[in-house]
Amino acid sequence: MLEVSEKLNTSLFQSHLKRSNLAYSSSTPTKNTSTPTKRANFVLLDHFSMSSFSIALDTLVTLNLVHDHPIYECKTYGLKDKKALSDISIEIATDGTIEDIELAKDSILIICGGFRSSLKPEPSLNKKIVKAAQANATIMGLWNGSFYIADSKIKLGDSISIHQDNKAIMRERFPALHLSTSSFTEDSGLFTCCGPNTALDMMLHFIKSSYGTDCSQAVAEVIGSDRTNNADTKSTNRFLRSETHTPDCIKEAIQLMENNIEDPLSIDELTKLVGISRRQIERLFKINVGVTPARYYMEYRLTRARQLIQQSNLSIFEISVACGFVSSAHFSRTYHRFFGQPPTDTRRTFQDT
The missing domain is CATH 1.10.10.60 (Homeodomain-like)
Incomplete structure (x- = not known):
């Protein structure tokens, strides 16, 4: 041998x-748990995409596992009630409503939309998005969550991503806004993606830019290892x-x-x-x-x-x-x-x- x-x-x-x-590896018997955690705030719109939400949540939970200390405490919030109905008719009991969200520079605000989410003005949500921008927090939009980001009138970058079926209303409501053809976009702390198939790419990009390639690839090894190149199946x-x-x-x-x-x-x-x-x-x-x-x-x-x-x-x-x-x-x-x-x-x- x-x-x-x-x-x-x-x-x-x-x-x-x-x-x-x-x-699974650490130079010390236990991981460092003394470092304060940051807050990841998931706003679940009615009929939000369960798959998009699960992928985004899973990447942050896995990041906690591969890092030498837990980074994010993940919380969920409904618009008006402490519950939200997903696109697969499973009701989620949330940690609170959007009025309970705490924002800071190192926190994340994630707006989780879905195919049947009603795209209409939500003044209380708009106020929370504005506060997040003022606090220089990271803002993310999943599926059509970027509609509310645009509706909040915060300063946006060159382009924004949204699900294909929602581009018509976006062009009608926000004619000056450039809609990206990319699967996800990132600009100055604002991340948007089109749906569940691109949520993982967006989250891995966020982790890479914030915590480095090793962390991003470690997370990908855990939850993205089933994505193979069909041209090299051997x-x-x-x-x-x-x-x-x-x-x-x-x-x-x-x-x-x-x-x-x-x-x-x-x-x-x-x-x-x-x-x-x-x-x-x-x-x-x-x-x-x-x-x-x-x-x-x-x-x-x-x-x-x-x-x-x-x-x-x-x-x-x-x-x-x-x-x-x-x-x-x-x-x-x-x-x-x-x-x-x-x-x-x-x-x-x-x-x-």
């Missing part, structure tokens, strides 16, 4: 695999699909690693199978993956082990064997260094959530 000769950087993944493990590794500049020999090496977990190949065996020298594979891995092949192999095996710990009833010993470790003791020590906790704690935490 393969062992890593290089000294491991304890507790932190160094390759792109850190995105898959951010929600590749199961999202990194290999997205990094088109990666040399074929490195892609082949990574796939060989993924196909040989229980009995890992040595680096010399890998170089023979892909037809390049050890020096070449070390150099190309550093350039394209950011780590040595031995390091990547270890990180991939640990990622597979974490998945088995959470999703199977296999014992820790059986998982250590399945992931190519010489002993369960060695596996537990290595796992602890990377994830900040022993594998038994990961299983216990996952089962308790």
Whole structure:
């Protein structure tokens, strides 16, 4: 079985695999919970799109998981009552009405519309949107939520996105406003999207611009991993699909690693199978993956082990064997260094959530 000769950087993944493990790895036993949370305020219009709302909410909840501390406290509000009816006739009990919304510079105001949401002036909602703009809060419109943003008369950017079926009324009511053909738009703290299929893209863009690429890609790994490129269905590794500049020999090496977990190949065996020298594979891995092949192999095996710990009833010993470790003791020590906790704690935490 393969062992890593290089000294491991304890507790932190160094390759792109850190995105898959951010929600589960920490250099400290518990995440930092002392940092104050920000408020994400969801205004649910009657007949709001449940799918758009769920996607936007899910991205923020997942962001809390992958970050080193919870960032957003998510609250829901109805227009006049502490309830809202979704587009699939499920009534949601909200945390309050729009009069209860608290706004600050670091908060978010999200107007959640839907296909059958009635587009008519709502003076109380307009006032809340104006207050959000005055506080320099981030404002978002889902589906036709951007109608109310435009109706509030706050200063808008160059364009705004809205569902295709609502463009006629937007042109009639706001003739000077440019309606974007893009799936979502962002301009100076204002984010708008056309519907559920674009809500995820908009939210990931917001997370990337606010908290960096690693957080955005970590969230995408959790809730967007089912979006594949149909032109490359043979590749199961999202990194290999997205990094088109990666040399074929490195892609082949990574796939060989993924196909040989229980009995890992040595680096010399890998170089023979892909037809390049050890020096070449070390150099190309550093350039394209950011780590040595031995390091990547270890990180991939640990990622597979974490998945088995959470999703199977296999014992820790059986998982250590399945992931190519010489002993369960060695596996537990290595796992602890990377994830900040022993594998038994990961299983216990996952089962308790």
